[in-house]
Amino acid sequence: MSGRAPSRLQRLRDRWLARRLPAATSVQLTQRSIFIVPTTVGMAFLVALLLMLLAAINYRNSLAYAMTFLLASVFAVTLLHTWRNMAGLRLQAGRTRPVFCGERAHPWVRLESGGRTHQAVALGWPGQTFELADVPARGACEVELTLSTTRRGWLRPPRLRVESRFPLGLFVAWSWVDLDLAVLVYPWPVADELPLQDGSRGDEEGRHLRGAGADDYQGLSPWQPGVSRRRLHWKAYSRGQGLLVKEFAAVAGRDLMLDYEALGGDAESRLSRLCHWVQTLTEQHTAFGLRLPGRNIAPAQGRDHADACLRALALHGVAERPTAARP
Amino acid sequence: MTVALQGIPRNTLVWLLVAQVLVIVPHLTHLPLWIVALWLGCVAWRLRIFRMQANYPPSWVKAVIILAAGSGVYLSRGGLVGLDAGVVLLIAAFILKLLEMRTRRDALVVIFLGFFTVVTSYLFEDGLVAGTYSLLPVLALLAAMIGLQQSRLFSRPWPALRLAGSLLLQALPLMVVLFLFFPRLAPLWSVPTSAPRQTVGLSEQMAPGDIVELSRSAELAFRASFTGQVPPRDRLYWRAATFERFDGRRWSQSVASRLPVAPQWSPAGEPVHYSVVMEPSRRPWLYTLDVPNVTGADAQLMPDFHVQRPTPVDAPLMYRATSWPEALRQPTATPDTLARALELPERGNPRSRAWALELRRDSVDSEALVAALLTHFNREPYGYTLRPPPVGDQIVDDFLFETRQGFCIHFAGAMTFVLRAAGIPARIVIGYQGGEFNPAGNYLTVRQLDAHAWVEYWVAGRGWVSVDPTFQVAPERIELGLVEALPQERELFDETSEALLRYRHIGWLNDLRLGWESLNYGWQRWVLGYQDEEQAGLFQRLFGSTDWRIPGLVLVGALAVGLAILALLLLKPWRREKDVQLALYQSFEQALARQGVRRQPGEGPQAFAARAARRLPEHADGILAFARCYEAARYADAPVSARELAASVKRLRRELPWRKGRSTLAE
Incomplete structure (x- = not known):
């Protein structure tokens, strides 16, 4: 998230938080995990109260004293209300759909009430706009967060900040929760020549799948990342039907094998191109296999197969499990 | 969202x-x-x-x-x-x-x-x-x-309003604590006040017509609470100031009576203790019974026994006083004082002067002369009215011998003139007389229409003696009050006093009015008047000392206790039965995480327990037992107590081997 290296202070804070609020898929906010301080608005409110107090003293006006004290008491009571608005709130990580590198990931977090209503609870990571949600009493709601992705593999976002300023905005109560959120980030698909290998290795001739537009036109399907722009149906787009791509008949013949070794270029670019073809071939309902150094996936077709291939591509050469390290 | x-x-x-x-x-x-x-x-x-x-x-x-x-x-x-x-x-x-x-x-x-x-x-x-x-x-x-x-x-706007209301209600007890115990400081710097409102009231110099004008207003002048018995009406002469100067037409305050030189006096008889909350009068005078000892309000006793403070009363003012009505006032007076009390214009009112000398001749001493004068007022056909007929240049002569109709100031003025002409030092006292007793609040309400003028004269050895010529003419003015004394002149009173008069005889309405007035008086005394002296008094009564540290501690303590009670009421920790289950489940999750089995995002408790049991077959029984227990307690509303659940997770935790390295999860 943050490009800067964490400062010493931040590291200390993270270590302390890790001890105090360990990672869990479900976290309930309790007095151990909620912090609360006055906001800038709260400070301004106190300054205003001080001015009122001065007026009360100088005019020896009992009602001005009373109003100052009433508002000061409201300030104190708001502390409890803001705290209560957070206490008992339960956060649960939802499943996050994998995304292609560069896309925004949208992890879901489920907020469950601990019995009372929680109003205007804000969730997010520092440096971005927070999402606001109201949790009904004894109910729950789901919040979709946004994360930008910069590289493939497991994206383990930093601690999530949950905060609330309700009811008056004079105090902010917050917590840093580690919900064990993890997003699988696939490589960004890049269109290129097919790194084709026959099912039987050694067949020199190989087979190049011809470029788009050569086969029988089949119909339209929604655009997905990685599909060549050349196949976009611009007419449909101009009609306002959204991004559609022209579908063509699958190439008949023997099973295809996408081979990492058959490609040139650096590792990331190879993976990106492989990713593109996994997408394309899956759309064309073509069976294919994937060969990565140290990993072979037998030819098959279908969404599950594609997911397995993409997962293998995403995790090639990086940690198999999400690690707690900051991204 | x-x-x-x-x-x-x-x-x-x-x-x-x-x-x-x-x-x-x-x-x-x-x-x-x-x-x-x-x-x-x-x-x-x-x-x-x-x-x-x-x-x-x-x-x-x-x-x-x-x-x-x-x-x-x-x-x-x-x-x-x-x-x-x-x-x-x-x-x-x-x-x-x-x-x-x-x-x-x-x-x-x-x-x-x-x-x-x-x-x-x-x-x-x-x-x-x-x-x-x-x-x-x-x-x-x-x-x-x-x-x-x-x-x-x-x-929708209503929930916000409801929440605001509950915030205010919850803040009220804390506010009361702060209001009572927060130290009241002296003003840090002087501040501009609002332009003086037009107020009616006594002033430094008055022609007879002015006090008549005043008598038409039912506006509040002050309220007084007595410790113990309220003195009888005919003893309630509230002094504001004295008029010693007479220019032939109007009476006014002398300069000497405004110099802060305390007169000589000695207390005698039973003292009266009372406190007064007076309305802004734009004059520096405080209203007191004779002879007062006023505490607070920077008040000072002036040479003519009136009390004043350095600045005019621009805001409601509260003070306490003790008076000795029978005190001996200036038994020996300085020649200056006596000279001022004998001063008359060089000419004018010859008939009155002649009559004064005649009285002087016929009386053995000053007291006999005063008695003769009062008898004269009583016997002769003098009338008490708010509509005195007009008088000419010789106002005393015309009043005493021609019109014979007048108001308190006419009688007091004429009597002072005659006494002076007869060589007896005398002056007019202005102030208020009587007031309305409010049984609902046990206090006295004095209005502008209670404004009054009377006379005091000086006798060697006895000092100043008060005497009220109006009493001789219209005793009901003193005994019942102005409104009752002049029922035939009610159209002269303003609307408020008119209403006062009309509804005074409707019992419940009058009770309602008195109750409301009493409430306002309480507000003024206990809320508006709650300043440094009142606060010090409260601390004295509560803690027996005015040391700031004790109330300070009480303030902090009361605030802490108040907030704690409020926190309990708001957070209702006793309603956390369900949350206990969750906490126990988390403890269960942590115990398994220590063994390397972590719950996946979105994995239900049942599925997780099954997976964990497969991973840790030797503890499968414990894991599954807890999961069953938890499911039953949380989702089936089965009668599984939190204690059973706790015992189950404790058993499991004891069973599991302690693995070092992930000690951060220790409780």
Whole structure:
């Protein structure tokens, strides 16, 4: 998230938080995990109260004293209300759909009430706009967060900040929760020549799948990342039907094998191109296999197969499990 | 679900507009009319902005409006400084800020300005009604503040108001603690006060007509509470000042009586203890019974036995006093004092002077002369009226020998003149006589129509002796009060006293009125009058000392206890049965995480337990037992107590081997 290296202070804070609020898929906010301080608005409110107090003293006006004290008491009571608005709130990580590198990931977090209503609870990571949600009493709601992705593999976002300023905005109560959120980030698909290998290795001739537009036109399907722009149906787009791509008949013949070794270029670019073809071939309902150094996936077709291939591509050469390290 | 935190929610706008009405209404009595026009214009514009029918004003329009408002204040208030102008400026800012309120921060500025404006309204009006009323604008302002925090741009306005109300209610006990124990400081610097309102009351010099005018007003002069028995009416002579100078037409205060030289006197008889809350009079005098010892209020006894303080009474003032009605006053007086009390114009009123000498001849001493004079007033056909017939240049002669109709000041003036002409030092005392006893609050209400004038004369050895010629003419004035004494002249009284007179005989209505007045008096005494002395008195009674440290500790302690009680009431920790289950489940999760089995996102308890049991077959029984127990307790509402669940997870934790390295999960 943050490009800067964490400062010493931040590291200390993270270590302390890790001890105090360990990672869990479900976290309930309790007095151990909620912090609360006055906001800038709260400070301004106190300054205003001080001015009122001065007026009360100088005019020896009992009602001005009373109003100052009433508002000061409201300030104190708001502390409890803001705290209560957070206490008992339960956060649960939802499943996050994998995304292609560069896309925004949208992890879901489920907020469950601990019995009372929680109003205007804000969730997010520092440096971005927070999402606001109201949790009904004894109910729950789901919040979709946004994360930008910069590289493939497991994206383990930093601690999530949950905060609330309700009811008056004079105090902010917050917590840093580690919900064990993890997003699988696939490589960004890049269109290129097919790194084709026959099912039987050694067949020199190989087979190049011809470029788009050569086969029988089949119909339209929604655009997905990685599909060549050349196949976009611009007419449909101009009609306002959204991004559609022209579908063509699958190439008949023997099973295809996408081979990492058959490609040139650096590792990331190879993976990106492989990713593109996994997408394309899956759309064309073509069976294919994937060969990565140290990993072979037998030819098959279908969404599950594609997911397995993409997962293998995403995790090639990086940690198999999400690690707690900051991204 | 929204992300935008910039726009101003409808809720806030609605409550802000309501709050503006409520904030400005109490100020209307001292606001120029154009402010109202400005306000209506701004509200209309703002509503059009909200409906996207109009734009925010461009900066040149704003500049013009601000300049116009500023010059408006200057023209209508004669300047930009001072309390009145300051308040008008504050309200103008409060109104104009509405037009350029774009962000939530702007809305907060308007809300804070609103709180200030509410506080300034107390400087003009601080009665029970005004004080209670001011909770309404505060309520609306808090609701507007809540609206700013709500997550939806369009939510219903009532929940915000309800929440604001509960915030205020919960804040009240804390406020009372702060109000009682927060130290009252002396003013840090002098502040501008509002321009003097036109008040009726006694003044430094009075022609007979003035006090008649005063007698038509039922406006409150002061209220007095006595410790113990209230003295009988005919002893309730409240001194304000004395008139020693006579120029042939009017009586006025002498300069010497305003010099702070305490006269000589010695207490005698039973003292009377009382406290007085007086209304602003624009005069420095305090009203007291003879001879007073006043505590607080910087009061000082003056040479003519009236009490005054250095500055005029511009705000309600409370003081305590002890009086000795039978005290001996100046048994030996200085020649200066006596000379002042004998001074007469060189000429005028020859018949009165001649009659004085005649009386002097016929009487053995001063007392006999005074008695003869009083008998004269009693026997001769003198009349007590608020409509005295006009008199000529020789006002004493005309009154004594021609018209014989007059008011207290006429009798007191004529008697003083005759006494002086006969060589007896005498002067007029002005003040109030009697008052209305309020049984609901056990105190005395004295109104302007109780204004009175009487006479005191000096006898060597006895000092000053008070005497009331009006009593000889109209004893009912002293015994019953003015309104009862002049039933045939009721059309002269103003509306209030008219109503007072009419409804005094309707029992329940009169009780209601007395109850309401008593409530107001309590408010004035215990709320408005609660300043440093009252506070010190309370501390003295509660803690037996006025040392600041004890009340300070009590303040902090009471606040802490109050907040703790409130926290308990708000958070209701005893309703956490379900949360205990969750905490136990988390403990279960942690125990398994230590063994390397972590719950996956979205994995249900059942599935997780099954997976964990597969991974740790030797503990499968314990894991599955806990999972069953948990499911039953949480989802089936089975009678599984939290204790059973706790025992189950404890058993499991004890069973599992302790793995070092992930000690961060230790409880």
